[in-house]
Amino acid sequence: MGNNPYKPVPVRIERVTIENDARDLKSFDLRFVDEGEREKWNFLPGQFVFLSIAGVGEAPFGIASAPDEELLKFTVKRVGAFTTALHEMEEGMVIGVRGPFGSAYPFELMQKRDVLIVSGGFSFTTLRAVIVHILKKENRPNYGRLVVVYGARTPGELLYKEELRAWSKSPELELNLCADRVCGADFFAQGNEGETAVQEGLVPDILKGVKIEVGNAVALVCGPPIMLRYTHPVLKEMGFKPEQVFLSLENRMKCGIGKCGRCNIGPKYVCKDGPVFSFEELLRLPEEY
Amino acid sequence: MKVFLKHDDLKKLLEGIAREGRLFAPVKKDWYSGWARVSSMGEIVLRGEQAQLKGEEVNSREPAKVFVFPQSEVMFEFDEERAVEATEVPAVVVFGLRSCDGRAMAFLERFFVENRPEDPLVRQRREKATLIGVACNSPADSCFCTAVGGGPHERKGLDVLLREVNGGFLGEAETEKGEKLLAGFPAANEKDEAEAEKRRQEAEGKMALRIDLKRLKEVLDKGFNSPVWERLALECVNCGACTFLCPTCHCFDVTDETVRGKKKRSRVWDSCQFTLYSQHASGHNPRLNPAARYRNRVMDKFKYTVDMVGELSCVGCGRCVRVCPAGIDIRVAVAEILREEEAGKDGQ
Numbered sequence: 001m002g003n004n005p006y007k008p009v010p011v012r013i014e015r016v017t018i019e020n021d022a023r024d025l026k027s028f029d030l031r032f033v034d035e036g037e038r039e040k041w042n043f044l045p046g047q048f049v050f051l052s053i054a055g056v057g058e059a060p061f062g063i064a065s066a067p068d069e070e071l072l073k074f075t076v077k078r079v080g081a082f083t084t085a086l087h088e089m090e091e092g093m094v095i096g097v098r099g100p101f102g103s104a105y106p107f108e109l110m111q112k113r114d115v116l117i118v119s120g121g122f123s124f125t126t127l128r129a130v131i132v133h134i135l136k137k138e139n140r141p142n143y144g145r146l147v148v149v150y151g152a153r154t155p156g157e158l159l160y161k162e163e164l165r166a167w168s169k170s171p172e173l174e175l176n177l178c179a180d181r182v183c184g185a186d187f188f189a190q191g192n193e194g195e196t197a198v199q200e201g202l203v204p205d206i207l208k209g210v211k212i213e214v215g216n217a218v219a220l221v222c223g224p225p226i227m228l229r230y231t232h233p234v235l236k237e238m239g240f241k242p243e244q245v246f247l248s249l250e251n252r253m254k255c256g257i258g259k260c261g262r263c264n265i266g267p268k269y270v271c272k273d274g275p276v277f278s279f280e281e282l283l284r285l286p287e288e289y
Numbered sequence: 290m291k292v293f294l295k296h297d298d299l300k301k302l303l304e305g306i307a308r309e310g311r312l313f314a315p316v317k318k319d320w321y322s323g324w325a326r327v328s329s330m331g332e333i334v335l336r337g338e339q340a341q342l343k344g345e346e347v348n349s350r351e352p353a354k355v356f357v358f359p360q361s362e363v364m365f366e367f368d369e370e371r372a373v374e375a376t377e378v379p380a381v382v383v384f385g386l387r388s389c390d391g392r393a394m395a396f397l398e399r400f401f402v403e404n405r406p407e408d409p410l411v412r413q414r415r416e417k418a419t420l421i422g423v424a425c426n427s428p429a430d431s432c433f434c435t436a437v438g439g440g441p442h443e444r445k446g447l448d449v450l451l452r453e454v455n456g457g458f459l460g461e462a463e464t465e466k467g468e469k470l471l472a473g474f475p476a477a478n479e480k481d482e483a484e485a486e487k488r489r490q491e492a493e494g495k496m497a498l499r500i501d502l503k504r505l506k507e508v509l510d511k512g513f514n515s516p517v518w519e520r521l522a523l524e525c526v527n528c529g530a531c532t533f534l535c536p537t538c539h540c541f542d543v544t545d546e547t548v549r550g551k552k553k554r555s556r557v558w559d560s561c562q563f564t565l566y567s568q569h570a571s572g573h574n575p576r577l578n579p580a581a582r583y584r585n586r587v588m589d590k591f592k593y594t595v596d597m598v599g600e601l602s603c604v605g606c607g608r609c610v611r612v613c614p615a616g617i618d619i620r621v622a623v624a625e626i627l628r629e630e631e632a633g634k635d636g637q
Contacts, residue, residue: 004409006364006543006554007372054367055552057545059570079570094370225573251575252567254543254559257406258597261540261559262566265575266513266588267596286513288575 005257008052008096009037014071016091021156024078025122026087027064029071033094041100043067044107045129046248046276049099050256051076056085060253062275063100064125066132072097075125075159101256103276105130106246110218114144116210118231120151120203120223124159126248127222135172147212151178151203151227155189158198168196178206204230207238214239221279222248232279242280249275249289265289292474293481295457300330302470306382313356314384315349323351324383335385335423347429348606352536353390356383357397357414360533360558364410364543367552375553378413384421388443388450389434389606391422393536395446396594396602400539404598410556419466422447423458426488428495431607433620436500439604441492442485452485459485500623502591502601508630509592513584517629521622522583524615529560531609531617532586537594537602540566561585587622 011030019025032038043063051074052058059082065073078087089095105126115134119127127150134143148167152158158177168175168191175196182189182200191197199206203223219240221231228247235245251263251270258272265288268274277285294302306312307328314333316325322334336346365372386394394415401411425432425441434440444450448467451458459477462468532538542559545552559566562582568574576582590603603619610618 004365004372005406006410008370010370052370052554054370054554055545055547058543058554083570096370096372224571250569252569254541254556257408258404259401259408259539259541260543260556261561264585264589264593267593269597288581 005098006255008050008058008098009034010094011072011097013089013091013093013095016089019075019122019159019161024087025075025157025159026078027073027075027159028086028089029065029073030095030097031071038070041072043100044104045133046104046126047100047102048126048256048275049074049097049101051082051086052096052098053082053085053089054096057082058096058098059083060101060250060256060271062126062129062248062250064128066129066136068136069132073129075122077122099256102271103274105220105248105276106218106278111142112144114212114217115146116212116217116219117146117148117150118203118207118219118221118223118235119149120227121153121157122159123222123224123248124150127220128160128163130220131167131173135167135170140172144216145212146173147176147210148173149176149178149203149207149210151180151201151206153180155179155182155186155198158188161188165195169194176206176210178203202230203227204234207231207234210238212238214244217244219245220248221245242283243278245279246276247279247282249277251289290462290471291477291482292460292471293457293477294451294460294471294474298474299451299458303330303384311380311382312384313381315351318351321350323349324353324355333385336427347425347427347432348387348389348608349385350534350608350612352393352534352606352608353383353386353420354393354397354536354538356381356418356420357394357411358401358539358541359414361555362410362557363553363555365554367554372554378417380417380419382419382421384423386420386422386447387425387606388422388441388445388447389432389439389604390536391420391446391450392434392439392443392604393446393606394420396537396600396604397539398446399598399600400537400594400602419470420447420449421467421470422450424450424452424485424489424492426453426492428492429607429611431610432605433496433498433607434605435493435496436498436620437601437603437605438502440489441496442489452488454481454484454488498620500620501627505591505623505627506595508626509588512626512630513588515626515629515633517626518584519580521587521617521625522580524617525562525579525583526615527562527564527579527582528614529562530612530614531619532560532562533558534608534612536604536606536608537590561589587619587626590619591623 010033015029017027050058189198253263254260258269263270363375401408444463541556594602
């Protein structure tokens with residue numbers, strides 16, 4: 001049983017980053033323990049893995065690092081037994097990983113087109129991977145404009161703040177950050193030395209202000225159900241057709257390979273047929289997500 | 290080739306296997322019938338010819354899927370964070386499956402193994418099992434294999450099918466493994482074959498239900514939002530018994546345990562009838578409504594697996610009909626679904 005898709009391989013926690021003031025969002029940068037294992041991992045942003053802790057369990061997470069980054073990155077919110085155990089782990093400790101699973105964002109379709117990224121809350125993880133991937137020097141000429149609308153409840157809940165700061169000064173992308181509430185005392189919210197200030201407003205409202213040539217664009221959307229509900233009408237208003245809009249879904253899952261059943265949306269498994277679906281595909285499926 | 294096994298020959302064959310400790314067959318377990326290792330023929334509960342049989346006298350309550358997909362199995366153990374093989378799967382010979390369970394085995398093989406990526410656990414167990422089916426000559430009232438494309442004398446999914454006739458069994462191999470098992474037995478004669486055929490026809494004649502499967506699929510393709518689901522699910526208590534005893538239900542949960550410092554990862558049957566089955570970590574649940582869960586089961590049997598792997602996943606074994614504490618009958622449900630669609634047409 002050399003190729004058992006259920007077996008995790010060991011990875012060492014290289015770095016733990018606390019992402020928010022509530023300290024319930026942490027990023028883990030992982031390095032494979034076995035030499036040569038990293039080379040076997042061909043993935044594209046959008047795909048996911050299962051992280052594993054022996055004796056505790058495992059859970060699925062989107063890959064937040066780009067294919068060319070040396071370490072695998074995951075950002076995890078502490079909600080249940082597994083994520084609580086993971087949050088208690090420290091740099092140097094070893095956990096397990098298996099994957100990569102599922103579909104990626106449509107990079108072929110995105111070639112030479114403008115890319116609009118719309119994200120809310122901590123769903124930003126796999127979209128960070130998209131941004132890092134596109135911003136890579138060799139890759140950047142293959143894409144048109146890169147426009148990002150990213151919001152959270154408060155500026156402090158935005159992930160990857162150091163990178164956001166750097167990106168907001170970069171001419172390679174257009175960053176629109178927003179938060180439901182912006183407190184004036186929040187340094188990050190104000191913007192500093194040419195940084196993008198965090199606007200007060202909801203993602204769909206900020207999106208309305210984005211100018212993009214829709215005929216030549218692809219939209220990648222990821223966020224909580226409430227954000228999605230109010231974002232679709234805006235995208236439609238902007239002129240996006242359902243086949244130009246891609247979403248990453250998450251249903252409860254246990255296996256990652258279309259066997260354990262539960263993640264189905266009608267006859268499609270999110271783990272195997274997704275997690276990235278075009279909105280056009282989703283319109284043909286029942287609303288079971 | 291068809292061979293003939295006298296009752297005594299079969300007994301000797303099975304006793305030989307039993308002596309090696311490899312024979313499994315349906316036995317009486319407390320208040321129900323299930324599968325167990327047997328050492329003598331007397332333990333086997335398998336009736337063929339009596340009239341007026343109840344479901345459990347025809348087929349085990351526990352589905353034969355336990356041999357490729359046990360209710361609970363250790364997937365592997367851990368050495369630190371590294372997964373290491375659990376103990377090897379033993380070779381078994383399973384005697385006394387009915388054709389419906391054989392078909393279910395074929396479905397599970399299609400779903401778990403041929404449908405990539407393969408599940409190595411199911412593949413290994415199927416490779417290590419030799420399945421000796423016994424044809425049904427007296428199906429129960431709750432049986433309906435012929436309505437879903439099967440038959441009481443079907444060989445699909447089995448290694449060997451035995452069909453009882455006067456004085457013994459007509460044996461037919463479906464696989465190489467089966468041929469090996471039957472090698473050395475004399476060829477059957479025409480009279481025995483004719484008798485087996487007659488019994489097959491009689492058995493099939495006892496199952497009157499017909500389902501227009503093509504139309505059912507078409508109706509289900511459009512029927513996700515039909516009002517019929519709320520009505521059908523009214524009596525359902527979402528106990529999950531139908532899914533646990535269904536020979537094709539394949540859903541599982543994955544769970545870790547630590548026993549005396551040894552860490553293990555296991556999988557265990559799960560059911561789409563349970564709330565937690567589909568509940569997200571956030572608390573959001575795509576199938577919060579019991580009717581949505583009931584719909585998922587019926588859709589899965591007659592539509593979803595057809596879309597996914599090209600095969601129905603109802604084999605007509607009738608177990609869900611027999612065990613449902615609310616008396617829900619999937620045959621009635623299917624009739625209702627088709628009737629609802631007719632009524633809908635009239636209304637237009």
